[in-house]
Amino acid sequence: MKLAALIVAAGRGERAGEGTPKQYRRLMGRPVLAWSLEAFARAGVEEVVVAVSPQHADLAAEALSEATVRLIPGGASRTESVRAGLTAISADADIILIHDAARPGLGTTTIQRLWETIVAGAAGAAPALPIHDALWRGQGAGMEAVDRALLSRVQTPQAFRASIIRDAYAKAGAGLFADDIAVARAIGADVTLIPGDPRLMKLTVAEDFPVLESLLAGYRFTCVGNGVDAHRFGPGDHVTLCGVRIAHDKGLIGHSDADAGWHALVDAILGALGEGDIGAHFPPNDPQWKGADSERFLRYARQLADTQGASIVHVDVTLLCERPKIGPHRDPMRARTAEVLGLPIERVSVKATTTERMGFLGREEGLAAQATATLERPR
Ligand code: MG
Numbered sequence: 001m002k003l004a005a006l007i008v009a010a011g012r013g014e015r016a017g018e019g020t021p022k023q024y025r026r027l028m029g030r031p032v033l034a035w036s037l038e039a040f041a042r043a044g045v046e047e048v049v050v051a052v053s054p055q056h057a058d059l060a061a062e063a064l065s066e067a068t069v070r071l072i073p074g075g076a077s078r079t080e081s082v083r084a085g086l087t088a089i090s091a092d093a094d095i096i097l098i099h100d101a102a103r104p105g106l107g108t109t110t111i112q113r114l115w116e117t118i119v120a121g122a123a124g125a126a127p128a129l130p131i132h133d134a135l136w137r138g139q140g141a142g143m144e145a146v147d148r149a150l151l152s153r154v155q156t157p158q159a160f161r162a163s164i165i166r167d168a169y170a171k172a173g174a175g176l177f178a179d180d181i182a183v184a185r186a187i188g189a190d191v192t193l194i195p196g197d198p199r200l201m202k203l204t205v206a207e208d209f210p211v212l213e214s215l216l217a218g219y220r221f222t223c224v225g226n227g228v229d230a231h232r233f234g235p236g237d238h239v240t241l242c243g244v245r246i247a248h249d250k251g252l253i254g255h256s257d258a259d260a261g262w263h264a265l266v267d268a269i270l271g272a273l274g275e276g277d278i279g280a281h282f283p284p285n286d287p288q289w290k291g292a293d294s295e296r297f298l299r300y301a302r303q304l305a306d307t308q309g310a311s312i313v314h315v316d317v318t319l320l321c322e323r324p325k326i327g328p329h330r331d332p333m334r335a336r337t338a339e340v341l342g343l344p345i346e347r348v349s350v351k352a353t354t355t356e357r358m359g360f361l362g363r364e365e366g367l368a369a370q371a372t373a374t375l376e377r378p379r
Helices: 032-042 053-061 078-088 108-119 162-171 180-186 209-216 258-272 295-307 327-341
Strands: 003-009 047-050 069-073 095-100 124-130 136-137 144-146 158-163 191-195 222-232 238-241 244-248 251-253 310-318 349-352 368-377
Touching: 003 032, 003 078, 003 124, 032 095, 032 108, 032 295, 047 053, 047 078, 053 069, 069 078, 078 095, 078 162, 078 180, 095 108, 095 162, 108 124, 108 191, 124 180, 136 310, 136 327, 158 162, 158 180, 162 180, 209 349, 222 258, 238 258, 238 368, 244 327, 258 295, 258 327, 258 368, 295 310, 295 327, 295 349, 310 327, 327 349, 349 368
Parallel strands: 003 047, 003 095, 047 069, 124 191, 310 349
Antiparallel strands: 095 158, 124 158, 136 144, 222 251, 222 368, 238 244, 310 368
């Protein structure tokens, strides 16, 4: 059974404030859209299509760190975006999950349960929560009680047999529908409701962000990793540190570009993930890493964190050397590191110290770096 997912992210999200549409704003340091993508990746969903507004293509590309997803232009309404997405999904998909980008708190358990429900024979399935508040219609003398036991709060993803939801959308016409269940019901398809998840709350207004962050925090734990690296000086005319080329009267000797700052940082991220060290992932005797740009290693560490559903909260790199002077390059180093890790610059620290001319660093035989990375990982 091939599982495909369509994420609808074409909305303007204006009620959430701040100018940027809510699906691209950051939630615990990562774009809202990235959360759902990672959940689908972790659950082994084979194909993911994201419907985005063409005017926000840059924001969307930034939220998608890897190319395992396909962006397509969304339509003027949610219904039109879903229709476009269903056309873009491969014909061999057996089950299609349709999900709103504004519900980033997606867990793999929900995806698994939806899949099981369809495999067991349902035409459609969706997570739903009971209502605990009393419900009344109208006010004053005309107030009428509503039986909450008859009602559910239905979330996304909503899962369907591919043939059924394609057929339903083909017959749906130009009408506006509340969700995909409404479209499926219009052709008489039966939909099974499964237990919902409070974390799947929809981000609508700005106040929803801290509420969801505190909900998600209970399902996550903080890990701090550290990394150390050193390289020997040799002949050359520059060094590369934290991705920035600095003119110098020596070079650094190493199998790759010898960027000790980023090597220490990669080790810190791997440490926080419990994933060994840089040498285990990129063996120094492997000729393909000869002279390699260390950006590849840092991007790899970020991707590894992403695929584990972890988010990098903050990184701190300390460079240890007498020369070259780091101060003038500190901000470009922060900016490069922030860019590669997809972090705002406030979450990236780069600093430097000398060793007061003591030891191998003081004698300028080489240069060293140490780094700390703080990550949030799912429980
Ligand atoms: Mg190194």
